[in-house]
Amino acid sequence: MKSAVILISGRGSNMQALVEAQPGLDFRAVISNRPAAGGLPWAASRGIETRVVDHKAHPSRESFDAALAQAVDAFAPDYLFLAGFMRILTEGFIHRYPRSILNIHPSLLPSFPGLDTHRRAMEAGVKLHGATVHFVTPALDHGPILVQAAVPVLEGDTEDALAARVLAQEHRIYPQAARWLAAGRVEFRGADVVQVRGSGVAGDWAIAPRDPP
Ligand code: NHR
Numbered sequence: 001m002k003s004a005v006i007l008i009s010g011r012g013s014n015m016q017a018l019v020e021a022q023p024g025l026d027f028r029a030v031i032s033n034r035p036a037a038g039g040l041p042w043a044a045s046r047g048i049e050t051r052v053v054d055h056k057a058h059p060s061r062e063s064f065d066a067a068l069a070q071a072v073d074a075f076a077p078d079y080l081f082l083a084g085f086m087r088i089l090t091e092g093f094i095h096r097y098p099r100s101i102l103n104i105h106p107s108l109l110p111s112f113p114g115l116d117t118h119r120r121a122m123e124a125g126v127k128l129h130g131a132t133v134h135f136v137t138p139a140l141d142h143g144p145i146l147v148q149a150a151v152p153v154l155e156g157d158t159e160d161a162l163a164a165r166v167l168a169q170e171h172r173i174y175p176q177a178a179r180w181l182a183a184g185r186v187e188f189r190g191a192d193v194v195q196v197r198g199s200g201v202a203g204d205w206a207i208a209p210r211d212p213p
């Protein structure tokens with residue numbers, strides 16, 4: 001069975017969705033850059049190893065990333081899942097794990113990379129918003145896309161209501177991506193495009209509430 005380590009910074013609901021889905025991956029550890037992350041006690045309660053690598057204890061991103069890599073390598077995972085992980089990673093860290101780091105981002109990339117995506121989507125007046133699972137490359141939130149889910153922006157929406165609608169889709173598509181990886185169905189077409197074998201479409205998609213093939 002392929003193995004994985006999950007990186008979190010906070011509440012860890014995506015981590016929980018990944019673990020509870022039992023996608024066929026051996027989740028060996030959960031690592032947080034914040035000691036107070038709510039997801040840590042939950043992971044420990046499920047018998048998963050937990051570690052903290054506190055970015056505040058490091059003078060530079062390089063030094064934090066070196067400590068993070070050491071913590072990750074102790075578990076020798078096949079994949080790294082960023083699940084609400086809030087630290088930008090250095091190029092050196094990313095090149096250590098080629099085509100192995102996944103992220104769930106709360107927008108329909110390439111729209112709205114970075115932070116505050118729900119507020120920015122509402123300010124831009126988009127009618128569809130959503131979430132994207134992508135491979136992590138040094139270009140922030142611009143790596144090859146594995147799966148996306150779209151949700152409508154509704155009249156009278158608030159940032160919180162929209163965020164909750166997107167989060168429900170995050171909890172579907174991140175485990176879906178994990179199942180595809182576990183089954184060895186994820187293929188690269190060149191450096192930038194990812195395809196899921198046997199899904200019948202170029203790349204993959206999910207429009208709520210329909211399930212992908
Ligand atoms: N690292 C690289 N190199 N490439 C990506 O695509 C990455 C990444 C690290 C994290 C997640 C991403 C998201 O889904 C992610 C993708 C944090 C920030 C950020 O600005 C931006 C994007 C993402 C994660 N972080 C601030 C920093 O200085 C700290 C913000 C905070 O602590 O609240 O690192 O959105």
Ligand code: GAR
Pocket residue numbers: 008009010011012013014015083084085086104105106114115167170
């Ligand atoms: C999720 O919406 C995730 O997509 C987003 O933060 C939330 C974390 O929730 N990630 C980012 O914004 C990364 N910068 P969770 O801790 O409950 O999974």
